[in-house]
Amino acid sequence: MPVLVFASSKGGAGKTTAAIVLTCELARQGKDKAIDIALIDADPNQHSAAWANKPGKPKNVKLFGNVTSENILETIEEAQSQAAFVIVDLEGVASTAVIGAMSRADLVIVPCQASQNDAREAIKTIKTIKYSCKVSGRNIAYSVLFTRLSAAIITKTAKALANDFSEADIDLFKCSLIDREAFKSIFSYGGSVYDLEETSKREGASIEKAADNARLFAAEVKQKLKANLDR
Numbered sequence: 001m002p003v004l005v006f007a008s009s010k011g012g013a014g015k016t017t018a019a020i021v022l023t024c025e026l027a028r029q030g031k032d033k034a035i036d037i038a039l040i041d042a043d044p045n046q047h048s049a050a051w052a053n054k055p056g057k058p059k060n061v062k063l064f065g066n067v068t069s070e071n072i073l074e075t076i077e078e079a080q081s082q083a084a085f086v087i088v089d090l091e092g093v094a095s096t097a098v099i100g101a102m103s104r105a106d107l108v109i110v111p112c113q114a115s116q117n118d119a120r121e122a123i124k125t126i127k128t129i130k131y132s133c134k135v136s137g138r139n140i141a142y143s144v145l146f147t148r149l150s151a152a153i154i155t156k157t158a159k160a161l162a163n164d165f166s167e168a169d170i171d172l173f174k175c176s177l178i179d180r181e182a183f184k185s186i187f188s189y190g191g192s193v194y195d196l197e198e199t200s201k202r203e204g205a206s207i208e209k210a211a212d213n214a215r216l217f218a219a220e221v222k223q224k225l226k227a228n229l230d231r
């Protein structure tokens with residue numbers, strides 16, 4: 001079962017948010033088909049686990065919390081035997097746990113905000129992925145995902161960075177995660193953007209746009225997994 005690893009050496013790049021948005025969307029799509037999603041939280045800060053421990057976690061999401069370098073490989077294996085998708089949220093460092101998780105990934109997603117410093121960190125993370133390829137003897141697919149983009153405009157910096165990634169032959173998601181209050185709110189209230197209706201309408205979170213964004217993101221993840229399998 002595919003393993004999707006969220007990694008970036010940059011703290012606050014948007015790993016946990018993107019991981020939970022994808023977890024919720026895959027769970028929503030799989031709930032009537034008995035498709036389970038495993039969520040592995042291997043960040044000592046346990047932000048994904050904190051979300052999962054709030055009310056509203058989809059029933060078909062199974063949390064594997066407090067995962068460390070000691071047990072990450074076994075946990076991924078166990079999660080693969082139990083779930084259709086395995087999502088791994090990592091700490092913003094290059095550690096043994098990070099290199100280990102990458103070594104088992106079908107796709108490493110590198111969240112990156114559209115700034116020069118973040119792009120530099122994304123390149124560093126890709127070097128760590130390449131190191132993990134050497135250690136594991138596997139070719140590991142990876143893609144950069146722009147996060148926290150403005151809904152209103154595509155900035156010049158974002159365009160220039162997309163161009164730089166393309167010239168460096170680094171795959172970039174066509175979609176990006178837009179900066180939306182709804183993506184913040186799920187960490188306060190639990191559940192997915194669909195559960196926010198009541199509370200967040202009052203706070204102005206655009207549920208439908210966030211839900212559309214999550215669907216686009218999940219669709220592109222599935223496309224990339226399929227393309228990598230076909231290759």
Ligand SMILES: Nc1ncnc2c1ncn2[C@@H]1O[C@H](COP(=O)(O)OP(=O)(O)OP(=O)(O)O)[C@@H](O)[C@H]1O
Nearest residue numbers: 011012013014015016017092148177178179180183
């Ligand atoms: N698409 C988004 N829309 C709105 N806020 C976002 C979005 N993505 C991330 N954020 C906010 O940015 C901050 C950092 O995001 P997040 O925790 O997902 O990053 P991270 O890479 O997991 O960080 P860490 O390295 O500390 O684990 C959080 O406050 C989060 O709410």
Ligand SMILES: [Mg+2]
Nearest residue numbers: 015016043047
């Ligand atoms: Mg995080």
